[in-house]
Amino acid sequence: MTGEKPTSRRLILSLIIITSFINPFLGAAINIALPTISQEFSMGAVGMSWVAMAFLLSSAVFLVPLGKLADIKGRKLIFLIGNIIITATSILCAFAQSGGMLIGLRALQGIGSAMVFGTGVAIITSVFPPRERGKAIGITVTAVYIGLSLAPFLGGILTQYLGWRSIFYVTIPFGILVVWITRKYIKEEWADAKGEKFDLPGSIIYLLSMSAFMFGFSRIPETSAIILASSGLLGLVGFTLMEMKVKFPVFNILLFTSNRLFAFSNLAALINYATTFAITFLLSLYLQYVQGLSPRDAGLILITQPVTMAIVASISGRLSDIYDPRILASTGMGIIVGGLVMLTLLTEQSRISYMILILAIVGFGFGMFSSPNTNAIMGSVDKKYLGIASATVGTMRLTGQMMSMGIATLILQIFIGNKPISAHLSTEFMTSMRATFFVFVILCTLGVFASLARGKSDHTRKTSAKRV
Numbered sequence: 001m002t003g004e005k006p007t008s009r010r011l012i013l014s015l016i017i018i019t020s021f022i023n024p025f026l027g028a029a030i031n032i033a034l035p036t037i038s039q040e041f042s043m044g045a046v047g048m049s050w051v052a053m054a055f056l057l058s059s060a061v062f063l064v065p066l067g068k069l070a071d072i073k074g075r076k077l078i079f080l081i082g083n084i085i086i087t088a089t090s091i092l093c094a095f096a097q098s099g100g101m102l103i104g105l106r107a108l109q110g111i112g113s114a115m116v117f118g119t120g121v122a123i124i125t126s127v128f129p130p131r132e133r134g135k136a137i138g139i140t141v142t143a144v145y146i147g148l149s150l151a152p153f154l155g156g157i158l159t160q161y162l163g164w165r166s167i168f169y170v171t172i173p174f175g176i177l178v179v180w181i182t183r184k185y186i187k188e189e190w191a192d193a194k195g196e197k198f199d200l201p202g203s204i205i206y207l208l209s210m211s212a213f214m215f216g217f218s219r220i221p222e223t224s225a226i227i228l229a230s231s232g233l234l235g236l237v238g239f240t241l242m243e244m245k246v247k248f249p250v251f252n253i254l255l256f257t258s259n260r261l262f263a264f265s266n267l268a269a270l271i272n273y274a275t276t277f278a279i280t281f282l283l284s285l286y287l288q289y290v291q292g293l294s295p296r297d298a299g300l301i302l303i304t305q306p307v308t309m310a311i312v313a314s315i316s317g318r319l320s321d322i323y324d325p326r327i328l329a330s331t332g333m334g335i336i337v338g339g340l341v342m343l344t345l346l347t348e349q350s351r352i353s354y355m356i357l358i359l360a361i362v363g364f365g366f367g368m369f370s371s372p373n374t375n376a377i378m379g380s381v382d383k384k385y386l387g388i389a390s391a392t393v394g395t396m397r398l399t400g401q402m403m404s405m406g407i408a409t410l411i412l413q414i415f416i417g418n419k420p421i422s423a424h425l426s427t428e429f430m431t432s433m434r435a436t437f438f439v440f441v442i443l444c445t446l447g448v449f450a451s452l453a454r455g456k457s458d459h460t461r462k463t464s465a466k467r468v
Helices: 006-041 045-073 075-093 099-127 130-161 172-185 200-218 223-243 260-274 278-290 295-302 304-319 325-343 352-378 383-416 423-452
Strands: none
Touching: 006 045, 006 075, 006 099, 006 130, 006 172, 006 278, 006 295, 045 075, 045 099, 045 200, 045 383, 075 099, 075 172, 099 130, 099 352, 099 383, 130 295, 130 304, 130 352, 200 223, 200 383, 260 325, 260 352, 260 383, 260 423, 278 295, 278 352, 278 383, 278 423, 295 304, 295 352, 304 325, 304 352, 325 352, 325 423, 352 383, 383 423
16 A cells, blocks of 8 residues: 555654664674673573574564565554564563573564564555655665664674673664554554465464574585475475465465566575675684774674665665666676675784775675665565565575574584684684685676566566566
């Protein structure tokens, strides 16, 4: 629906901007605090990475079922519940008494995040006309990157002066504000698939299969992990076959099989996130353990990438309303490849100015890619699929992020094992970091071809692309 008054649209966009800021902030700020959390709870490298990955895993596996549920029951309702969960778990995370407790709460927080990310872009697409959609999405993506920008800096300052628990405290007022405004002032509801039956069996199979694959992948090369990941893949194949026969599937497979633009745009997004998310994780460790910087100073450096993303994403979002998103997004991925190549050349003696340049290049490429790619995806489906399309965008993002962390953790395990990372292991760490970035270069190069393979789309977005 696009009949809302401009004032109502601005209020809705404001709420989406706040949540688009808070969720990435919660995810990225934790990265800078991981060494401190690891020390307090005596966690190894794998356990430390799971503080970040638990959030990603639960978000990734719940996005699709919750996106479909939002299409049926109402996107505002799911958006509201998600924000309540995020706010409540932020309070509980601040009082965590062990690493296991923190990981569990982060997993629960990820479910709330899935509700918010599975509805945010869909709501924007519902209320903004096609000629303004790219601009609105661009602003939303910019909010994501501002959250990512401030996360290393504020996370470093909060961790250094107030402790890592303060990262969760500062987000609570924002969550309360969003819940209050949504309940009091947003009267409209968006449920374009209202009346359809929710596919509970399919959802359960999807959750179990996706969880097995993601969890197993994160623990490779253990034999049990390979078995678990393989079982998850087989389960997803079975899920796909089953969904093709269900009247009201939790995920319409035709969106991938009959919509080339939707399919390849999502594949490009998956690869993009799989090759970029772990950059902050690895460079945070590099700056603190190898370069010997404080959390605050490391955060100041890492802020370069998301700041550049925020600036470029807003501009590229507007451009995607005019020019073919395929060209914009593919160019962005090509720029990222160049930045990743430069990261493979990092040494223990590399200048900070060299790293800042790399982060700016990667940030520019990512900002050029993200908004146009999202605009292309959301403009390629019918209204009743907006929730699932938004959820799919989020699933590609979170699955890619999880894969990125999984690849980084796997390579760390190969070279370091489960030993706590320290300055004494800098040589082994540098080897593992360069190996990880080399893998990312290969994958991202393939992503450029996937982005180009989507075919030419309607660059004005004023009329829908191929619809299912």
